[in-house]
Amino acid sequence: MDVRVNAAISADGKLSSRRREQIAISGERDFDRVDGLRAESDAVMVGVGTILADNPSLTIDESERQEQRRQNGQPENPARVVADSHVRTPPDAAVLDDSAETYLLVSDAAPSDFVAQMEEQGATVIATGENRADLASAFQELDSHGVEQLFVEGGGEVIYSLFEDELVDRLSVFVGSLVIGGRDAPTLADGDGFIEDFPQLELDTVTQVDDGVVLEYDVLN
Numbered sequence: 001m002d003v004r005v006n007a008a009i010s011a012d013g014k015l016s017s018r019r020r021e022q023i024a025i026s027g028e029r030d031f032d033r034v035d036g037l038r039a040e041s042d043a044v045m046v047g048v049g050t051i052l053a054d055n056p057s058l059t060i061d062e063s064e065r066q067e068q069r070r071q072n073g074q075p076e077n078p079a080r081v082v083a084d085s086h087v088r089t090p091p092d093a094a095v096l097d098d099s100a101e102t103y104l105l106v107s108d109a110a111p112s113d114f115v116a117q118m119e120e121q122g123a124t125v126i127a128t129g130e131n132r133a134d135l136a137s138a139f140q141e142l143d144s145h146g147v148e149q150l151f152v153e154g155g156g157e158v159i160y161s162l163f164e165d166e167l168v169d170r171l172s173v174f175v176g177s178l179v180i181g182g183r184d185a186p187t188l189a190d191g192d193g194f195i196e197d198f199p200q201l202e203l204d205t206v207t208q209v210d211d212g213v214v215l216e217y218d219v220l221n
């Protein structure tokens with residue numbers, strides 16, 4: 001499986017404010033670039049923190065891109081994947097609507113009644129890991145469901161875990177021209193943080209988009 005991570009950060013590296021409300025860091029062209037990346041993917045992934053904060057649908061906005069996918073024999077939207085060890089995704093979350101397939105990556109500790117409720121709503125539940133979803137094992141299972149190109153949009157906890165588990169192949173970052181600040185505001189990679197063996201990146205391209213810049217990296221695992 002090829003795993004691509006993309007996120008938009010402020011010039012000081014924040015994904016949003018300390019209130020964890022969604023902030024439009026990207027401009028119109030960058031959101032369109034992200035829509036194009038969704039369209040190239042088999043599945044789009046976020047952590048449950050992003051579901052609770054933003055309630056995204058993770059579907060494709062541009063109908064021409066959906067039409068192109070249909071012509072290629074693909075579903076009009078990529079599948080949605082949520083890392084959610086204990087099933088905190090609300091039953092009325094937008095990712096549970098019927099516009100695309102949805103996978104919930106839970107842990108073995110996930111309450112069985114919550115799991116059953118998600119399955120009733122049409123989600124496919126993949127259980128790995130004792131208390132927290134084991135992303136490496138879950139990705140093997142996703143691969144067996146035909147997910148070859150996985151596009152991860154955040155947030156900072158999930159992105160850190162993916163780097164920790166050496167699962168990221170490519171990283172793109174839109175750096176917007178604003179400062180958000182706040183020691184408790186989420187950053188591109190949160191979690192415990194690395195103190196050695198820092199993941200190394202190779203800068204591939206730098207492109208000005210809107211009033212910001214997109215940095216594209218290969219990850220040197």
Ligand SMILES: NC(=O)C1=CN([C@@H]2O[C@H](COP(=O)(O)OP(=O)(O)OC[C@H]3O[C@@H](n4cnc5c(N)ncnc54)[C@H](OP(=O)(O)O)[C@@H]3O)[C@@H](O)[C@H]2O)C=CC1
Nearest residue numbers: 007008016020047048049050083085154155156157158161
């Ligand atoms: N600017 C941008 O591009 C983006 C910004 N955001 C912003 O980011 C913020 C949300 O980020 P954040 O709070 O970090 O949340 P995340 O979306 O990263 O979700 C984190 C949660 O995912 C669950 N999880 C399940 N398995 C794992 C695992 N193996 N490793 C890590 N986490 C796992 C954990 O909950 P549990 O233990 O219950 O499973 C964890 O608390 C919001 O403010 C949102 O607006 C989000 C996306 C893009």
Ligand SMILES: Nc1nc(O)c(N)c(N[C@@H]2O[C@H](COP(=O)(O)O)[C@@H](O)[C@H]2O)n1
Nearest residue numbers: 008023024025026054056057058059153
């Ligand atoms: N690329 C990007 N730029 C920003 O400025 C953002 N705030 C985000 N946030 C993420 O975008 C997704 C929105 O999903 P929907 O289009 O509403 O389905 C979601 O993953 C946000 O957290 N992204």
